[in-house]
Amino acid sequence: MTLIIDDSRPIFMQIAERIEDDIIQGRLPEESQVPSKNEFASFYQINPATAAKGVNLLVDEGILYKKRGIGMFVATGARAVLVEKRKEQFFEQYVVTMMREAEKLGISTDQLTDMIRRGDAK
Amino acid sequence: MMSSVVELKKLTKSYGDVTAVNEVSFTLEPDKIYGLLGRNGAGKTTIMHMITAQLFATSGELKVFGEAPYENSRVLSQVCFIKESQKYPDNYTVKDVLELSSSLFPNWDRQFANELVVDFQLPLKRKMKKLSRGMHSSVGIIVGLASRAPLTIFDEPYLGLDAVARALFYDRLIDDYADNPRTIVLSTHLIDEVSRLLEHIIVIDGGKVLINEDAEELRGSAYTVAGTATAVESFIAGKTVISREPFGSLLTAGVTGRLSEQERKKADSLGLAIAAISLQQLIVQLTSRKKDVKGGARG
Amino acid sequence: MNRVNNVLKMHQRDKFAWMIIPSMILGSSFLVNLIVGFLSGVEIYTGGLMSIFIYMFVLGIIVLPQTFPFAISFSIRRTDYFLGTTLHAVTNGFLMAIGLLLLSAIEKATNFWGTGLHFFHLPYLTDGNIVQQFIFNFLTFVLLFFWGFIIGSVFRKFRAVGLFVLTLACLLATTVLTVVIISYDWWDNIANWIVDLTAFELSLWFLPVILCYAVISFVLIRRSTV
Numbered sequence: 318m319t320l321i322i323d324d325s326r327p328i329f330m331q332i333a334e335r336i337e338d339d340i341i342q343g344r345l346p347e348e349s350q351v352p353s354k355n356e357f358a359s360f361y362q363i364n365p366a367t368a369a370k371g372v373n374l375l376v377d378e379g380i381l382y383k384k385r386g387i388g389m390f391v392a393t394g395a396r397a398v399l400v401e402k403r404k405e406q407f408f409e410q411y412v413v414t415m416m417r418e419a420e421k422l423g424i425s426t427d428q429l430t431d432m433i434r435r436g437d438a439k
Numbered sequence: 440m441m442s443s444v445v446e447l448k449k450l451t452k453s454y455g456d457v458t459a460v461n462e463v464s465f466t467l468e469p470d471k472i473y474g475l476l477g478r479n480g481a482g483k484t485t486i487m488h489m490i491t492a493q494l495f496a497t498s499g500e501l502k503v504f505g506e507a508p509y510e511n512s513r514v515l516s517q518v519c520f521i522k523e524s525q526k527y528p529d530n531y532t533v534k535d536v537l538e539l540s541s542s543l544f545p546n547w548d549r550q551f552a553n554e555l556v557v558d559f560q561l562p563l564k565r566k567m568k569k570l571s572r573g574m575h576s577s578v579g580i581i582v583g584l585a586s587r588a589p590l591t592i593f594d595e596p597y598l599g600l601d602a603v604a605r606a607l608f609y610d611r612l613i614d615d616y617a618d619n620p621r622t623i624v625l626s627t628h629l630i631d632e633v634s635r636l637l638e639h640i641i642v643i644d645g646g647k648v649l650i651n652e653d654a655e656e657l658r659g660s661a662y663t664v665a666g667t668a669t670a671v672e673s674f675i676a677g678k679t680v681i682s683r684e685p686f687g688s689l690l691t692a693g694v695t696g697r698l699s700e701q702e703r704k705k706a707d708s709l710g711l712a713i714a715a716i717s718l719q720q721l722i723v724q725l726t727s728r729k730k731d732v733k734g735g736a737r738g
Numbered sequence: 739m740n741r742v743n744n745v746l747k748m749h750q751r752d753k754f755a756w757m758i759i760p761s762m763i764l765g766s767s768f769l770v771n772l773i774v775g776f777l778s779g780v781e782i783y784t785g786g787l788m789s790i791f792i793y794m795f796v797l798g799i800i801v802l803p804q805t806f807p808f809a810i811s812f813s814i815r816r817t818d819y820f821l822g823t824t825l826h827a828v829t830n831g832f833l834m835a836i837g838l839l840l841l842s843a844i845e846k847a848t849n850f851w852g853t854g855l856h857f858f859h860l861p862y863l864t865d866g867n868i869v870q871q872f873i874f875n876f877l878t879f880v881l882l883f884f885w886g887f888i889i890g891s892v893f894r895k896f897r898a899v900g901l902f903v904l905t906l907a908c909l910l911a912t913t914v915l916t917v918v919i920i921s922y923d924w925w926d927n928i929a930n931w932i933v934d935l936t937a938f939e940l941s942l943w944f945l946p947v948i949l950c951y952a953v954i955s956f957v958l959i960r961r962s963t964v
Binding site: 488491493494495510511512515516518519520522525526527528529530531535538539540542543544582588 | 752754807810813815816961
């Protein structure tokens with residue numbers, strides 16, 4: 318199984334993001350075990366050292382923790398931390414970009430709110 | 440504990456006036472997967488032939504597992520070199536090659552070899568010279584993988600193999616490497632296909648080392664800026680530019696370095712489009728236009 | 739020794755080159771002669787046995803391009819390659835020499851296959867006792883193999899240019915030697931000496947030549963590349 322990996326960004330960051338996604342969406346519940354670096358390597362066809370780097374990034378951030386001799390686990394409270402972090406990113410990545418594009422096209426804030434409501438209905 | 444598997448110091452190979460490899464120095468550390476990349480004729484194959492004592496260096500120093508490899512069975516028995524155009528005795532069957540390999544390579548895994556034969560659908564009893572190009576390459580790949588040599592080198596090992604078979608190779612390689620770490624060198628021009636397998640990248644260009652860098656460091660280490668020529672020029676001033684492609688009054692420039700948040704905002708305000716350069720594009724750009732790339736060589 | 743053994747294994751796997759083809763060459767040559775013998779009903783002395791000796795020479799030439807690049811690429815040392823190949827060729831020559839003796843004995847015992855075909859049991863070659871006959875067969879095989887092998891080694895190390903230079907040098911040396919012999923009027927002495935030599939004595943003179951060929955090809959192979 319191979320998933321698309323973007324070769325213009327460090328892969329370990331992409332791996333970390335995938336794990337974060339899995340935690341946020343509940344596919345990796347808190348206190349559950351995270352696949353090993355070799356499992357990641359095999360699954361994404363990437364170098365195990367790169368996979369380990371991605372996992373370690375999350376360990377450093379306190380999202381994952383290591384049980385000696387067993388493996389990596391999702392820390393309690395990790396999801397809440399990640400959701401907060403993602404909200405911040407959401408604002409930068411989507412809202413700011415959207416506002417800028419709206420400005421270019423001459424869309425007023427009222428029209429924009431209207432559009433968001435319409436999007437919500439779908 | 441061995442500090443390095445391969446150590447090259449100013450290794451040079453010349454043929455008369457032609458210098459194929461020019462004072463190349465690098466070190467390969469244990470249990471990493473290396474990409475030895477570069478254009479055809481850059482000197483990659485010559486370097487690998489010297490590492491395996493199949494060619495002799497004109498000057499410089501070379502150590503493999505801490506010793507000179509020439510006629511050194513301690514070194515050679517730990518090395519497996521699979522090349523694109525490997526010759527086999529005319530009368531050899533696939534089985535002959537595999538059986539002999541099992542006595543030549545101390546770490547040979549017979550069961551793994553048998554599994555690979557099934558995976559690659561190889562006819563064991565067929566003569567090597569009657570195999571299709573792709574099957575011929577598959578035999579080399581099987582030897583390279585099943586030998587589990589502490590230093591395994593693949594030089595363009597998949598001539599004639601289709602995308603499915605190549606994917607199979609990458610899959611088996613990474614799986615087996617995860618369980619049996621060893622130093623692997625992959626030399627290829629299919630950079631896009633292998634780059635995610637690599638931990639470290641060495642790019643050879645014109646017989647010299649152009650890049651010697653951790654693969655992850657290289658990813659996202661360059662980007663393109665596109666927009667009106669004047670805006671682009673003002674943005675790239677003082678930066679290391681690796682490519683320049685004018686298009687009417689527009690300009691697209693390739694730049695190395697990471698973009699700060701401040702720079703990103705500046706680009707935005709100038710109306711410039713920023714796009715990351717993939718590893719493959721980066722290497723292509725660095726090795727195709729030598730005059731512009733002066734500052735492109737890193738580390 | 740294990741490493742030399744691997745080279746032996748490498749050659750042994752090539753049964754075509756070392757067993758099947760020589761048997762076929764000798765067998766077909768013998769068969770043709772036998773049929774001619776039956777049909778004609780006259781006593782035949784044939785040189786068909788030469789074919790197996792010539793094949794050994796050819797094998798000496800082709801063994802290098804066939805196996806050297808392969809062996810070197812598969813992590814075999816040059817020294818081990820040379821020792822293993824030498825050992826294999828010498829063993830083969832040994833077995834073939836015995837085989838020829840046996841066939842020669844059978845030929846004689848069957849009253850020349852009942853047709854008067856002298857294929858294996860030839861005058862001059864079978865003049866000496868059985869040990870001398872064996873040594874002649876054996877050393878001739880080894881000589882021819884190394885003769886081929888040294889040609890292969892020169893080609894390996896110096897390619898076509900080397901082979902061309904070597905050929906020129908040999909021609910030149912022969913010419914000079916001939917001129918010297920003629921000018922000093924040595925012809926008669928040399929001719930007498932050769933005529934007086936038995937097959938066994940002649941084969942002993944092969945020994946220094948074999949040694950010389952072997953040493954030179956060893957040195958060349960040590961410096962050969964893929």
